[in-house]
Amino acid sequence: MTTTGITEEPVLDVAAEAADDAVSALRAPSRPPALSPSRANDFMQCPLLFRFRTVDRLPEPPSAAAARGTLVHAVLERLYDAPLGERTLAAAHDLLPGEWDRLLEADERYTSLFTDGVGPDGQDRAGWLAGAGSLLGTYFTLEDPNRLEPAERELLVESQLDGGPLLRGIVDRLDVAPTGAVRVVDYKTGKSPRPGYESSAVFQMRFYGLVLWRERGVLPKMLQLVYLGDGQVLRGEPTTEHLEHTEQKIRAIWSGIEEAARTGEWKPRRSKLCGWCAHQAICPEFGGTPPEVPEGAVALRLGITG
Numbered sequence: 095m096t097t098t099g100i101t102e103e104p105v106l107d108v109a110a111e112a113a114d115d116a117v118s119a120l121r122a123p124s125r126p127p128a129l130s131p132s133r134a135n136d137f138m139q140c141p142l143l144f145r146f147r148t149v150d151r152l153p154e155p156p157s158a159a160a161a162r163g164t165l166v167h168a169v170l171e172r173l174y175d176a177p178l179g180e181r182t183l184a185a186a187h188d189l190l191p192g193e194w195d196r197l198l199e200a201d202e203r204y205t206s207l208f209t210d211g212v213g214p215d216g217q218d219r220a221g222w223l224a225g226a227g228s229l230l231g232t233y234f235t236l237e238d239p240n241r242l243e244p245a246e247r248e249l250l251v252e253s254q255l256d257g258g259p260l261l262r263g264i265v266d267r268l269d270v271a272p273t274g275a276v277r278v279v280d281y282k283t284g285k286s287p288r289p290g291y292e293s294s295a296v297f298q299m300r301f302y303g304l305v306l307w308r309e310r311g312v313l314p315k316m317l318q319l320v321y322l323g324d325g326q327v328l329r330g331e332p333t334t335e336h337l338e339h340t341e342q343k344i345r346a347i348w349s350g351i352e353e354a355a356r357t358g359e360w361k362p363r364r365s366k367l368c369g370w371c372a373h374q375a376i377c378p379e380f381g382g383t384p385p386e387v388p389e390g391a392v393a394l395r396l397g398i399t400g
Contacts, residue, residue: 139365141354145387149355149388150385163282166283170266263301265280278299286326317329
C-alpha cells in the first residue's frame with residue numbers, strides 16, 4: 095500500500111525511533127556536537143528526556159524492537175554488496191546469523207536480551223532471527239533490490255546552520271536516477287503511523303532533505319519511508335517551502351534547547367509515551383529526582399556555553 099499527502103501531528107513511533115537510535119550509535123563515528131532528527135524529536139516530546147539522552151548520556155536497556163531493527167538495517171545494507179541477480183530473499187536470510195554476531199560484538203548490551211538461550215518473547219536464537227527474517231520477507235514484497243543500484247547506503251549527512259546547530263543524520267539509502275533526481279529512502283521496522291499521525295516520520299525525512307539540499311544544492315525529488323512492520327510505503331515530494339519550514343522548526347527547537355541549557359530548566363512533559371521511558375525512576379512526574387547535570391556536559395555534548 096502506498097500513502098501520500100503526509101500531514102503533521104506530534105506522535106512518535108517509539109520502537110522505530112529506538113531502532114534508528116541504535117543504528118546511529120553503532121555506525122556514526124565520534125564527531126562534534128550536532129542535532130539529529132531523533133534528538134530533536136526527543137526535545138519536542140520531553141526536554142528532560144532530551145537532557146537524559148543527550149547531555150547526561152544515561153544508559154538505557156536495549157529493547158527487542160531496537161535490536162531487531164538494527165539487525166534488519168544491517169542486513170539490508172550488506173545485501174546491496176551482492177551483484178545484481180544475487181540479491182535474493184534467501185541471500186538476505188543467510189546474512190542474518192553473521193550480522194547478528196557482528197552486532198553482538200559491537201554492542202554487548204544485546205547479549206542481555208538472551209538468558210540461558212531464551213530471548214525476547216520466549217524464543218531461542220533461531221526463532222528470534224526468524225522474526226527478523228519475516229521483516230526481510232516483507233521488504234521483498236515492496237522492492238526488488240535487483241532493480242536498484244543505490245548511490246549511497248548508510249550515508250552520514252551533515253550541514254551547519256548559520257547561527258544554529260550542526261545538523262547530522264544517517265540516511266539508509268540514497269538513490270539517484272539517470273536524470274539526476276534524488277530519492278531519500280529510510281527503512282522502518284515498525285508499523286506505519288495511522289493517517290494524520292505521521293509528524294515524526296515527516297520531520298525526520300524533511301530533516302534529511304534539508305541537509306542534502308543545503309550541502310549539495312539539490313532538492314530531493316522524493317522522500318520515501320518503507321515500513322516493514324505492515325508493508326506500507328509513505329512517499330512525499332518536498333518543496334523548497336517544505337524544507338524552509340523544516341529549517342525554521344529546527345531553529346525554534348534549537349532555541350528552546352539553548353534556553354534550557356542556560357537556565358538549567360529541562361522540564362518534563364508528561365504524555366502517553368512516558369510508558370516507554372527508561373528513566374521514570376528519576377523523573378519528577380513520577381516522584382523521582384533527576385541527578386545533577388555533570389559538570390561541563392552541556393558544553394561537551396551541545397557546544398553551548400554561558
